[in-house]
Amino acid sequence: MADDILELSGITKTYPGVTALDNVGLRLGRGEVLGLIGENGAGKSTMMKILGGVTAPSAGTIRIDGEAHASLTVAAATRAGIAFVHQELNLFENLDVAANVFIGREAVVGGPLKLVDNAALRARVAPLLTRLGADFTPETLVENLSIAQRQMVEIAKALSINARVIIMDEPTSSLTLTETERLLQVIADLKAHGISVIYITHRLGEIMTCADRVVVLRDGHTVGELAREQLSHAVMIRLMIGRDLKSLYIPPRQAPRAGGCDIVDLVTTAFPDRAITLSVRHGEILGLAGLVGAGRTSLARAMFGIDRVLGGEIRLDGKPVRVANPRDAIRQGIYLIPEDRKKSGLVLELPIRQNVTLASLLGYAKLWLLDRAAEEKTARAQAISLSIKAPNVDTAAITLSGGNQQKVVLAKWLSMQPRVLIFDEPTRGIDVGAKAEIYALMRGLADRGVAIVMISSDMEEVIGVSDRVAVMHEGRISGVLEREQFSEFNVLRLAIGQTPEPAEVAA
């Protein structure tokens, strides 16, 4: 097509022993939003590395504006107007917005002194921010910005080099609902300006909203290309995993039991003037929805003893428990599967075995000396029951995929006696197949009587997995929904602090 800004054909990339991409084609029209989906390991990242000029393909051609290249360099990609907004943002927190946008391309004054002309940088960044509808100024330090705002900075950076193609890799994985909506608007605006976007995500709902066309990768092959009118969750999921995914919701085998965890007037350090009251029964999965920053993670941290509790109490089966630190929480059977598994959930460099036993080491020791055989036995049993895919339990956690890493974090707690499990964004960055496994595990635990709190910003997950949903807004619980009240609309209303009744907006 003459209008194609970018065309890849026959792209193959082999690493020693692995074929990451096999004869993949991809084209991108001007002002087109292309959704790129696939499970982890399907080859999306490799594809993006080739486009960014980080890696050279083993075979195939890259055509930019009709001109063929065997491979790109980073400089050539930038010249061609290809820009990235990464999943993990690459910004300098200690610098202001303007300095970040023009990093490496600073305007200079003072002749040979080459002093940075901050005023000029700021003047050039300001219109870009206005165009993106950003609520911060070029002088703002990046460390004071939220993740969503930082993403705007990255996009401003892309605009500043007159990017024609912006590649977004899981841009919404840390964004709240409203921030996600805002980003989708920005994408629509970019599109209107003739800028093309390649949008990589696990969140199919967003693809439905913004993509003109979707390419599905599986195991290094293009397995499907869908036009906008062909898009549906079922079709996309089927292509990604090559089979139909069962409905997310697995009903509990029995009604929630008596007892559980009651949070009574709990005051966290994040919102010292708000008290939280919330209950979760044994055997139920309580979804905890809300905008990022609404206090969900603060609540989890307080329950797990990471943050100090300023007031109120936590009761387990009616009895108040003191949770001053994670040790107290763990002793009570309150466990946290943290949001950032690489940072807080795992010691990545240690083997699976050592990660699994880390929280209960004294149970594997006599006179403080470790019984490695016992550790190995437990780790093996967990690896089998959670079907962790690894050569053996002495494999370092760092080499595992996201889903398997999350299972190792789970294995750590399941090898003990969980009574309350708090999952904070349990499936972030995890592929569809592994997600379903994690949901099944959660349900299995609930059926065994564990009280489960699942913090999630993924609407499909909140609605699809929970038995009840509590929604937080600015540090308090703005409402609790029963299954029959579940709808994206109701959750959203509560998340922004309104009542769930669709009063004036419904019409």
Add this chain to the structure above:
Amino acid sequence: MMKKELGLFVLLIVVSAITGVLNPAFLSSVNLLNMANLIGLFGVFAIGEGLVIITGGIDLSVGSMFALLGVVFVDLLTKYEVPWPLALLLVIVGGLILGAVQAFLITRMKMQPFVVTLCGLLIYRGAARYYTTDTTRGFGYGDEADTLSDIASGHIAGIPNTFIFLIVLALVMGVVLHRSVYGRWLYAVGKNEEAARFSGIRTGAVVATAYIISGGLAGISTVLLVFYTNSVSPSSFGNFYELYAIAAAVLGGCSLRGGEGSIVGIVLGTALLQVLQNLVNILGIPSSLNFAVMGTVILLGVLADQQLQARRRIAAAAAGSARAAAASAVARGEQRA
């Protein structure tokens, strides 16, 4: 993990063999036993330093601790005529207390280890010099501590007691570090303090213990060093020794980022440093080049180790088990490069 230690051991043997060929005096029993004595002296506090480095911290204060504890120790024996077992105990307790104070500042007051122990280095040295008005403390002609002196600087079957003590200590600490719950916690905290805390480990206590052990071992080392030199000059006694300890630990495979290192490595690192010092003397290299030789070898050693590790990582990635896992490992390698 033992590959690193094996490499270091081979290096030690090769360096020794070459030196031995160039000058057979290197392999004379007098020289070897003298080296063994020095390895024993330096190894004890290098192990303490190693523990601290595994937590991701650093202890710059040990050299000055020797001066302060050293003058106190000599005075206890000569001026106050305290019985030697009590003096020994007091000095070790003194080391433990100094370590505990630093640990408190680091883990509770959240100060940086470098800053705290740098100030320790300055304060202890200053205190020792002020207390003695900069005069050297020594044992007169009396027999204040003959028994202890015999233990500290004596030998069994020709082997220096300091060396025997180091081997015993290394065995004990080896078990503690590589086989005990505490050791596992230490590595976990060193690698990822947050994940360790989220697993219910009292990370502050684990880190503090490392500094306290380092202080206690510094106390023991003080006594061994005092009987090696027989006098304590407060402005120079133990000067720079913390750097020997850090160098030995780094050479032995400890990463200053924490979470890596082994007791065998630290002991081999200490031994290699002493062999290098000895080699400078025995090969007639100007002794002014002593530090330069040491610095060069550490630099080359760490560089070679990193290169080998990078190569192993790539090989491991290539061998890749699961396809996806391998692909992502390669991707990570690229990002690092």
